[in-house]
Ligand SMILES: Cc1cc2nc3c(=O)[nH]c(=O)nc-3n(C[C@H](O)[C@H](O)[C@H](O)COP(=O)(O)OP(=O)(O)OC[C@H]3O[C@@H](n4cnc5c(N)ncnc54)[C@H](O)[C@@H]3O)c2cc1C
């Protein structure tokens with residue numbers, strides 16, 4: 001089983017604060033992490049490998065040079081090999097352009113690794129953009145089937161079976177290989193790196209692919225290749241806090257609140 | 268680009284009926300088509316969808332395009348994307364609105380990618396530039412810390428998925444009629460490479476329709492222990508509401524993920540949202556700050572949840588919740 005996990009380095013959005021004077025995001029000092037959902041995707045891949053030691057896991061990302069750090073984190077928790085696709089021509093890509101780059105990277109890595117990928121994992125969504133589009137778009141570029149929002153993935157013969165979360169419960173789907181699977185928060189937590197595996201990952205060589213290193217049409221990448229354009233960004237207006245009540249007893253507070261709810265017409 | 272006209276709303280069907288979000292989207296759909304003088308069409312795909320077609324007419328579609336057949340009995344990414352792509356090639360809509368449900372967010376990107384056009388996911392605001400016809404898609408990013416307005420100026424159709432509950436459903440008019448166009452779109456053999464083995468609806472208790480609920484009472488880590496969810500449930504019951512939860516409560520195993528509200532849970536827009544023992548982290552707010560009236564009960568007077576609450580009670584949930592349940596019982600009696 002050959003597995004590719006697409007990961008993205010993102011700012012830790014729980015650490016982001018708004019500058020009250022300029023009303024903009026304070027990005028300085030915000031740590032970069034491997035996108036949370038990608039860590040679940042990687043763990044799902046590593047669990048498959050635990051059961052099938054012949055499996056191989058490659059991780060890839062498109063991003064700036066710093067994204068090597070994120071790839072090293074992945075190597076320390078079970079990935080076998082890592083590639084970074086990095087080129088000025090890729091900067092400013094929206095999801096259509098990003099997924100196009102990744103689809104070209106997939107073809108190139110299959111050549112370099114000498115075998116096609118059976119399973120391509122993505123996270124359900126990246127926590128910076130929150131779009132969740134790259135996985136299904138990658139599947140479409142490659143003309144592969146897709147399973148999104150998976151919680152559990154088990155190989156079965158030449159197929160895979162996945163439990164997919166929906167608003168109404170779950171769906172169990174089977175797909176032929178190759179397939180793109182996007183992973184949501186799983187019941188299990190990603191494993192930690194050991195001191196030894198961290199050191200090995202730090203020493204690992206990460207191959208960087210520029211646009212010149214593989215077959216890609218740069219007209220379809222970056223800002224040029226992106227049909228969507230960000231027109232403006234702004235900090236959302238939160239509504240001002242209303243009444244705050246600190247009563248002696250719960251009973252008093254409850255009575256006042258009931259009166260408020262009745263006045264507001266919601267009960 | 269000029270041959271692309273009219274706005275489509277994809278109507279997602281569950282057990283033959285239209286899901287709320289599709290009907291909600293007919294509202295902003297109407298507003299935008301009126302502004303540019305185009306037609307509003309609903310697209311219904313499935314098998315046994317008469318009920319959904321009727322609703323789409325009642326909620327304001329001028330035209331309803333129906334692709335019905337055994338191939339569409341169950342949702343599959345590949346079959347539904349195929350049908351939408353065929354319809355798009357034939358009718359050339361300028362805009363497609365899709366609910367940002369697990370189905371919409373599965374199909375939308377596959378469709379837009381095949382059509383080589385732009386998709387803006389998970390929108391919370393929709394306006395149209397009447398000169399260019401470009402929809403101004405507004406959506407949260409960075410876990411709700413930032414809003415972005417996005418355009419798709421050079422390709423059509425322009426596609427967006429829109430969060431359920433952001434737009435309120437209009438008033439249905441059962442007497443309204445719409446032009447119904449039926450399309451027979453057989454799916455070529457080999458197109459669909461996934462099979463649905465099993466569909467597991469959540470157990471009755473857990474089949475929480477948070478997105479469609481009018482009243483939600485949510486519990487967080489401040490409840491202290493799983494048994495205290497009973498206090499939340501009691502209050503929800505007297506109010507006729509449903510139970511939600513923060514991620515910390517879900518991660519602690521106190522309640523299933525189906526109840527989670529927030530960035531990685533559900534986005535809700537009830538008339539009344541009561542947050543009990545929830546701190547109000549930005550990821551939680553991302554899922555509920557659109558509620559009409561927000562009540563917070565928290566021991567910590569500085570908890571960020573109070574910043575969005577219309578009415579806050581500084582107090583212990585174990586004391587306030589039973590008292591509130593009693594007070595509301597009395598009020599209702
Ligand atoms: C990528 C990502 C996605 C996330 N997605 C979500 C999401 O979808 N939904 C979500 O909810 N969170 C999400 N989170 C987690 C979020 O950041 C918070 O950790 C979480 O919401 C905290 O839950 P809580 O408020 O229940 O717990 P806490 O933050 O621990 O807050 C508990 C609150 O209860 C109060 N309290 C304690 N005891 C009492 C008492 N006896 N009576 C009254 N009040 C009491 C405390 O004062 C405190 O304010 C996400 C995080 C990340 C990184």
Ligand SMILES: Nc1ncnc2c1ncn2[C@@H]1O[C@H](COP(=O)(O)O)[C@@H](O)[C@H]1O
Pocket residue numbers: 006007008035037038060061062063095098102121122123124125126127129130131132133134135
């Ligand atoms: N630049 C990127 N490089 C590699 N994988 C990516 C990149 N952007 C997104 N992905 C993958 O696509 C998933 C969804 O991302 P998004 O569509 O941006 O929300 C992520 O969880 C990653 O698995």
